[in-house]
Amino acid sequence: MDQFVLICPEKHFYELSTLIREFFPLCEVLPRRAEGRGGLVLTEDETAGELYDETGKVLYSRRVDETFDNYQGEASKNRAKLVIYRLMADYLEQEGLPWGILTGVRPTKIAYAYLEQGLSVPDIIRILTDHYLLRLDKAVLCAKVAFAERRLMEDQRGEDVSIYVGIPFCPTRCSYCSFISSDSRAFQKYSEAYLTALIKEIREAGPVLSGRRIRSFYMGGGTPTTLEPDQMKRLLSECEAAFHISGLKEVTVEAGRPDTITLEKLQVLKEAGVGRISINPQTMVQETLDRIGRKHTVQQVEEAFALARSLDHFIINMDLILGLEGEGMEEVETTMKAVSRLKPDNLTVHTLAVKRSSRMNEEGDGAKYLKENPLALAELMDRMIRLSADTARSLGLFPYYMYRQKNMAGNFENVGYARAGTEGIYNIEIMEERQSIAAFGAGGVSKVYTPAENRIERVPNVKGIEQYISRIDEMIQRKKEGFCQHDR
Ligand code: SF4
Numbered sequence: 254m255d256q257f258v259l260i261c262p263e264k265h266f267y268e269l270s271t272l273i274r275e276f277f278p279l280c281e282v283l284p285r286r287a288e289g290r291g292g293l294v295l296t297e298d299e300t301a302g303e304l305y306d307e308t309g310k311v312l313y314s315r316r317v318d319e320t321f322d323n324y325q326g327e328a329s330k331n332r333a334k335l336v337i338y339r340l341m342a343d344y345l346e347q348e349g350l351p352w353g354i355l356t357g358v359r360p361t362k363i364a365y366a367y368l369e370q371g372l373s374v375p376d377i378i379r380i381l382t383d384h385y386l387l388r389l390d391k392a393v394l395c396a397k398v399a400f401a402e403r404r405l406m407e408d409q410r411g412e413d414v415s416i417y418v419g420i421p422f423c424p425t426r427c428s429y430c431s432f433i434s435s436d437s438r439a440f441q442k443y444s445e446a447y448l449t450a451l452i453k454e455i456r457e458a459g460p461v462l463s464g465r466r467i468r469s470f471y472m473g474g475g476t477p478t479t480l481e482p483d484q485m486k487r488l489l490s491e492c493e494a495a496f497h498i499s500g501l502k503e504v505t506v507e508a509g510r511p512d513t514i515t516l517e518k519l520q521v522l523k524e525a526g527v528g529r530i531s532i533n534p535q536t537m538v539q540e541t542l543d544r545i546g547r548k549h550t551v552q553q554v555e556e557a558f559a560l561a562r563s564l565d566h567f568i569i570n571m572d573l574i575l576g577l578e579g580e581g582m583e584e585v586e587t588t589m590k591a592v593s594r595l596k597p598d599n600l601t602v603h604t605l606a607v608k609r610s611s612r613m614n615e616e617g618d619g620a621k622y623l624k625e626n627p628l629a630l631a632e633l634m635d636r637m638i639r640l641s642a643d644t645a646r647s648l649g650l651f652p653y654y655m656y657r658q659k660n661m662a663g664n665f666e667n668v669g670y671a672r673a674g675t676e677g678i679y680n681i682e683i684m685e686e687r688q689s690i691a692a693f694g695a696g697g698v699s700k701v702y703t704p705a706e707n708r709i710e711r712v713p714n715v716k717g718i719e720q721y722i723s724r725i726d727e728m729i730q731r732k733k734e735g736f737c738q739h740d741r
Contacts, residue, residue: 281494
């Protein structure tokens with residue numbers, strides 16, 4: 254289905270259209286009756302709905318009498334979602350969706366709030382299954398992750414800040430990429446000018462954070478290890494001067510592409526106090542790596558991993574993606590076996606999300622892939638996720654953070670697993686939004702948190718590399734104003 258009309262109270266339109274897209278991935282939801290389009294009408298009192306076809310003929314109607322008072326102040330919205338959910342699942346003769354009526358990016362937020370109200374984990378699981386209609390395994394995952402997050406964030410204060418530094422270069426661009434990243438030609442052309450601008454931003458805007466406790470430091474992108482060793486050294490010494498990173502508990506640098514990792518770069522990271530790196534194969538199947546444009550080999554992943562391990566210093570994370578085009582159970586089994594041999598400390602398992610800005614979507618393949626038979630895809634994805642969870646468990650890794658995205662294959666989730674004591678708190682900070690993040694570099698979005706109002710204000714840098722370089726003074730000013738305003 255390409256287009257679907259939804260007639261409902263305006264205040265619910267966004268949430269309800271997201272729920273409808275969970276049944277029909279990537280379909281466009283229109284807010285008013287359109288000629289020749291089928292759709293759904295929700296009654297004003299939000300207790301019933303009816304589905305109609307392109308001619309306006311009613312196909313199915315459903316009334317929902319369940320009422321729950323335990324909806325964290327969102328009873329009206331959740332009640333409307335319940336009606337839509339029951340109607341769609343019954344009409345399509347589906348068992349329902351694994352995440353029930355939850356459509357948000359951070360499902361753990363709800364479980365977290367119940368924990369803070371003093372509810373026990375079993376009680377929370379019951380509410381999630383009975384009121385939010387989560388499948389039992391998802392409710393258990395959600396409650397467990399919220400519990401882990403709460404333990405890990407115990408000492409967090411609203412005035413804390415974490416630092417993000419973005420390096421927007423990669424050797425090539427992956428087909429599913431929606432990040433700010435440019436390939437090696439851009440690197441040749443801009444890396445020095447970019448670094449100069451970035452260092453200027455760190456030097457001039459960094460002092461605006463003085464007086465705040467810095468909780469963690471994260472360098473991502475892109476692929477930061479695209480930088481040459483001397484460039485990385487220069488950048489990290491600026492970060493040391495501005496943020497004293499060597500004294501922080503958590504300092505992470507993404508070394509995502511194995512073809513950018515060398516012993517010299519790893520030594521630079523180690524000497525600067527970087528304790529965590531990510532080596533991200535996404536899959537350990539060569540044909541898939543070639544298809545998605547990563548231009549590195551499985552062997553390079555294994556060699557980079559062995560090299561990093563040989564320094565006996567880093568906590569190593571590996572990112573995987575389930576649902577890559579052309580992959581079935583066999584390919585995922587191959588990847589899981591390879592990962593089990595390597596034994597990373599952290600494993601982050603993503604389910605494929607087709608982002609609007611990715612090459613996959615622009616060229617149409619991703620959209621087609623997701624729209625064709627979403628139920629079969631969901632069933633396959635479910636099996637892949639179970640296998641990845643079993644693999645993580647067998648490696649002694651436990652789920653500690655998670656989030657969902659729009660247009661995810663099968664409407665599932667991304668989960669971070671870690672060996673106890675190696676969890677990456679930055680991953681939780683970015684999701685839970687209970688402190689500030691100061692983001693430096695092109696495309697970085699700083700989040701200024703006001704504890705008294707539990708409110709986040711976003712202060713974005715421009716995305717384009719050229720723009721970032723030419724408008725660096727404006728970026729510095731924006732950041733100063735964003736953080737100073739809050740302090741006032
Ligand atoms: S490695 Fe990551 S940031 Fe770089 S192109 Fe691939 S998905 Fe994008």
